[in-house]
Every structure is written in structure tokens, then in C-alpha cells.
Amino acid sequence: MEILKIEHLTKMYGKGETAVKALDDVSFSVNKGEFVAIIGPSGSGKSTLLHLLGGVDRPTSGKVFVDNTDIYELDETQLAIFRRRQIGLIYQFYNLIPVLTVEENITLPLLLDEHKVDQKQLTELVKILNLDQRLQHLPNQLSGGQQQRVSIGRALISNPAIMLADEPTGNLDSKNSSEIIDLLKMFNKTFKQTLLVITHDERIALQADRVIAIEDGRIAKDEVIRP
Ligand SMILES: Nc1ncnc2c1ncn2[C@@H]1O[C@H](COP(=O)(O)OP(=O)(O)OP(=O)(O)O)[C@@H](O)[C@H]1O
Numbered sequence: 001m002e003i004l005k006i007e008h009l010t011k012m013y014g015k016g017e018t019a020v021k022a023l024d025d026v027s028f029s030v031n032k033g034e035f036v037a038i039i040g041p042s043g044s045g046k047s048t049l050l051h052l053l054g055g056v057d058r059p060t061s062g063k064v065f066v067d068n069t070d071i072y073e074l075d076e077t078q079l080a081i082f083r084r085r086q087i088g089l090i091y092q093f094y095n096l097i098p099v100l101t102v103e104e105n106i107t108l109p110l111l112l113d114e115h116k117v118d119q120k121q122l123t124e125l126v127k128i129l130n131l132d133q134r135l136q137h138l139p140n141q142l143s144g145g146q147q148q149r150v151s152i153g154r155a156l157i158s159n160p161a162i163m164l165a166d167e168p169t170g171n172l173d174s175k176n177s178s179e180i181i182d183l184l185k186m187f188n189k190t191f192k193q194t195l196l197v198i199t200h201d202e203r204i205a206l207q208a209d210r211v212i213a214i215e216d217g218r219i220a221k222d223e224v225i226r227p
């Protein structure tokens with residue numbers, strides 16, 4: 001089943017002489033449960049692509065369907081709600097809210113939606129993330145690996161259609177990197193969570209089911225390594 005479909009996606013930044021074509025007519029689709037690694041040189045358009053898949057920015061042209069919803073047909077309010085419910089985003093620098101506790105950071109997407117927290121789901125999630133002893137801590141009282149696990153929790157609490165990660169291990173040492181990747185893989189394999197990860201780390205890319213290489217805003221290679 002197709003969970004994500006991108007059609008002729010193009011993104012220009014700026015105008016006139018300083019205009020940059022960051023993405024140039026990119027099309028592909030992803031099936032539910034796939035783990036896709038996105039690789040490519042610096043400046044090739046990887047983050048731009050992820051932002052467009054996540055509804056964070058709007059394309060210059062082209063379409064993005066997430067679970068059959070044409071997301072750029074939504075207005076700003078609808079898109080914000082859709083993003084909160086259906087897209088789990090993870091960044092290199094965690095992007096946690098410093099004045100909120102671990103528990104509040106994780107459940108924030110639900111609270112913004114005025115949805116009740118499923119305590120059983122929360123308990124299970126924080127146990128898997130090994131954060132059950134840290135629920136009342138603030139982000140600055142946590143290690144980098146722990147902070148990234150909180151951001152994984154926040155991304156997963158609303159059971160999103162797709163999970164997008166931009167260099168999730170880029171700020172971590174190799175032990176914490178392996179832990180984060182093992183967790184993401186576990187959610188992918190056990191819960192069939194669709195996962196797209198931008199990485200510069202070849203060891204991570206080799207664990208994916210499929211590797212998409214971006215060069216100069218285009219798909220240079222799209223290889224299934226694990227059918
Ligand atoms: N807000 C912006 N305004 C203007 N140009 C931008 C903007 N964001 C990105 N670009 C340009 O678009 C191109 C693609 O950038 P992008 O951030 O997607 O690359 P990337 O593949 O994620 O690189 P890296 O591996 O360094 O993170 C680059 O040439 C960049 O300079």
C-alpha cells in the first residue's frame with residue numbers, strides 16, 4: 001500500500017540572479033512500512049525534500065500525497081493539523097521545548113489537538129525509549145541521546161502515517177547513534193512505521209530497505225537493498 005507519493009516536485013528559493021533550484025522535478029512513492037535512507041552531498045536538496053514531504057514548506061510546483069491526502073491542497077490551518085497528526089519529524093538538534101518536561105514534550109502534539117493522552121500507550125512508549133525514569137526532567141537535564149529519544153516519542157505519540165528524520169544521529173557519538181538507529185528500526189519492523197531518514201552515515205544507509213541518492217536536486221539513484 002502506497003503511503004507517500006510525490007509527483008514532479010520542484011522547489012526554487014529566491015528570485016532572479018540569486019534563484020536556486022533546490023529540487024528539480026522529483027517523483028517517487030513509498031509503501032507503508034518501508035525504511036528509506038536518503039543520501040547525497042551537502043546542498044543536494046535532501047532537507048528541502050524532507051520539509052516538503054512533511055508539509056513544513058510549500059513546493060514551487062508538484063504534489064505530495066500522504067496517505068492519499070493531497071497535502072498542499074489543504075489551507076494553512078488544515079495543514080498544521082494534518083502535520084501534527086500524520087507526520088512525525090525528527091531533527092539533528094532535537095527541537096524540544098526547553099520549559100516543558102519530558103512527558104509534556106512527548107504528549108504536546110496530543111494536547112495541542114485537545115486529544116486525551118492514552119496513558120497505556122504513553123507508558124509503553126516511554127518504556128521502549130528508556131525514558132520512564134526521566135518523565136519529569138527538563139530537556140537540559142538530559143544527555144543528547146536521551147533528548148533525541150524524547151523527540152522520537154513526540155514524533156510517534158500520534159501514530160503518524162510517516163516518520164521523517166533529518167540527520168537524527170548527526171549530533172551523537174557512535175554508541176548513541178546506534179541506539180537511536182536501533183530504536184527507529186524497531187518501530188519500523190515491529191509497528192510497520194514508515195520511515196525516511198536523511199543520513200551521511202553509510203552504516204545507517206546500509207540498514208535501510210531502500211536508498212535514494214539525491215544530487216543537484218534530482219534523484220540520482222533509487223535502489224532497493226532489502227525487498
Ligand atoms: N531558505 C533557503 N533560501 C535559499 N536557498 C536555500 C534555502 N534553503 C536551502 N537553500 C539552498 O537549496 C539547496 C539545497 O539545500 P538543502 O538544505 O536541501 O541541502 P541538503 O542536501 O540538506 O544539504 P546538507 O547535507 O548540507 O544538509 C542548497 O543549495 C541551499 O543553499
Ligand SMILES: [Mg+2]
Binds near residue numbers: 046047048166
Ligand atoms: Mg540538510
